[in-house]
Amino acid sequence: MSTLQERTRFEPAEVEPRIAERWFASGLHHPEPGGTPAENYSIAVPPPNVTGVLHMGHALNGSVQDTLIRYHRMKGVRTKWILGTDHAGIATQKQVERALIAEGTSREEIGREAFIQRVWEWREEYGGTIIEQYKRLGATCDYDDERFTLDDDYVRAVLKVFVDLYDQGLIYRDHYMVNWDPGSRSAISDLEVEDREVTDTLVHIAYPLEDGSGEVVVATVRPETMLADTAVAVHPDDERYRHLVGKTAVLPLVGRHLPIITDDYVKPEFGTGCLKITPGHDPNDFDIGRRHDLDEVSVIGEDGRMTSEAGPDYAGFTALEAREKVVAALEAEGRIRHQEPYTHEVPYSHRSGERIEPLISLQWFMAMDELAGPAIEAVRSGRVTIHPESQSRRYIEWLENIRPWCISRQLWWGHQIPVWYGDEEQTYVGIDPPQGAGWERDPDVLDTWFSSALWPFATLGWPKATPELRAFYPTDVLVTARDILFLWVARMVMMGLRFPGDIPFTDVYITSVIQAPDGRRMSKSLGTGIDPLDEIEAHGADGVRFGLLAMSSSQDVRYSAEKVRQGQALANKLFNAARYVLLNVSAATDPAPRPATVHDRWILSRLQEAKAQFDANIATFDFAKAALGLYDFVYGELCDWYLEFNKGREYDDDLSATMLYVLRETLLLAHPIIPFVTEELWSHVPGAEDLLAGQRATGADDALRDPDAEARVGAVIAAVTAVRSWREEAGVKPGAVLAARLDGLDGDAELAARMARLDLGGDGDLTAVVTFSGGAAEIRAGTLVDPAEEQRKRDAERERLRNEIARAESKLANEGFVAKAPEHLVAAEREKLERLRRELEQQ
């Protein structure tokens, strides 16, 4: 207690490490499995990449999840926050590759086995960083049960899913057009592609007809792909070209004969209305090619360079170099009809930032239609609820239009595909390697999101029927960002329903994306990033948590340093309020509601309202309201009024018990949002045992609700506020006590008088009448103020009241209002009119 006496500020930097150590040593974050998922509460953390460092998104995400976790834990529920990290194929592999290059070697040089060994070493060294950073936030994840998507058990789960889906015919291998990322030298999925606007040159090229009767002119932004053309297409209804259909064009530079075909895909109004068809290097042409059974020629290889198929003039050059050479050659032959700049959207790799090269490649795919159906139904039926609701439409629409998922990646770091090829074209698919010699394993690994899709159940031990799986699956809530709704969330629902046979979570809470204060994206490269750890250093973890929650919304928000400072201020305010209470109460008293005054009853009643609101806001995932509501209670009711009401009051046992009770309940209420300061204060509450984080918090107690006390104290507050305002305007010295009479407050007049520095016993000439809702104060301090000025103010007040009365009267004179408005509103208007008339009389 002596330490409390000296410290007038809450010092997060001093307190947080001490508190965190107690939490994480206590084991309260680790539940023993037991009970049913319906009784228990669990959240699976979105596994951060092992390469990751905590960014603002994690900080928000972690604040939301920890608030939910602490809240439910304090409701007495067995609570587990499943923790782990993701191997993050491409990102991690790139990190290590970069390190190797710095050492003057490369992954190719050291070989696959040694490379993977290096990645594991790297992970050992850096992989735990983000977990430690989560602790700084106060996140009570289950640190005693940490998972990694390449743990042995997890790998077996992944392989089992692959093998099962293969056996069920949903996973297959095919030559198909994929998004080839020359940067990572791997195929990537549609979802990892982003469009960027670029300006290319649209080149019009003339292809002569074989019979010498003329030419067709096609337009392209990628002239180099003409080397792989296998047809020319026009729209079936295009009169201009009807006579060409069925004829044959001759591909310049190459000499290949191209059939002229018709396809609805062709837009007659675009370019010349003739489309060169390159099934090997354009996804649309690929589809058209498959429809018309066209040859698929590949002239660009996986290294982004022209292959031997492109011919000796071009082989070995990059696609861009080949483009220039092709255009030059065509020009030399007089085949270029026209060139113009053309701005359009072009796919880029989200991972490497390089332009996607559509290629036909032999890859593994997963058929999605059969999996999508139940996942759509789960959301439609409400078994899974997405917040905000608007996101469920996006989810459903995406699933309804889902396409096969390319799941193989040409990387080394990841789950290697469990397929072996034998000497004689046999294929073996199984979790364990095949017996005998001559088998070679498919070198590719699975898309990282394949393993992420199993996260909520693979982390709990599936496919084994572990106690953890029985106790905590399905989980309750998934908290994540919008950008991985398809990439991750939808796939978890599909896999959860398919494998453990149940939805992976009942609610999905989509967090805001936090933008830089100027509205730009927060990014390291733009220099707009704000490091949550810096913010924690500066304002404390409580401030950051409060701020992020207070900022959060159903849409994207700008980072608000003010909200963080507001949270810091709240922590400090609570700290000082608690000091005040703890340093004044009699230590021997146990906390209990023992109201002796109307304001005791009032604060107890308001506390119930605060609890009820908090519960409602958590239940609806409205974290901003929960945080700001807490702030309003602590500032606007507890500190501004209740503690002030009690100043000068004797601290008898009743008051001490009530004060301690209100303090204790406030700490319990606030703890999920601002855990550090509340835990620190808890250790000073007499009789408080163990950790606050492990205490049981109860909801609103309606027996302590007191409408009478709320009305009476509401009137006192109105009176005090009105008098203070008058004093300020009248220029009365802040400390001066003025003689006055108070009407309308009955037995509560003394309370109001003290707060407004009025002396009800004194007397003097009437100075002013201050009206407030429910009564009036007659100030009797003689000519304290300029009588003319006072008269002017009274006139102004009368004028205001008359206007208000006129307004109410006209409203009540409106037949439409009286006839059609709800009865209680009409009645309220009548009461208001009466009240205003009384106030006018008193003036």
Place this chain on the structure above:
RNA sequence: GGGCGCGUAGCUCAGUGGGAGAGCGCUCGCCUCACACGCGAGAGGUCGCUGGUUCGAGCCCAGCCGCGCCCACCA
């Protein structure tokens, strides 16, 4: 091209049919025996624009203007 969302006080945002709110900033006054990261009191909004529905619109509807995001295969 389709879809979603936003435009409210100087700034960041609450407010979805009955008299415009918060935090920060600003002004004024206070070191009032918890807190100057404080206390008290203020100033400051034709709620993007135009119509409509309604007794009543910041809130519902339509159109327009401005901004953002998502999805989509026009070479």
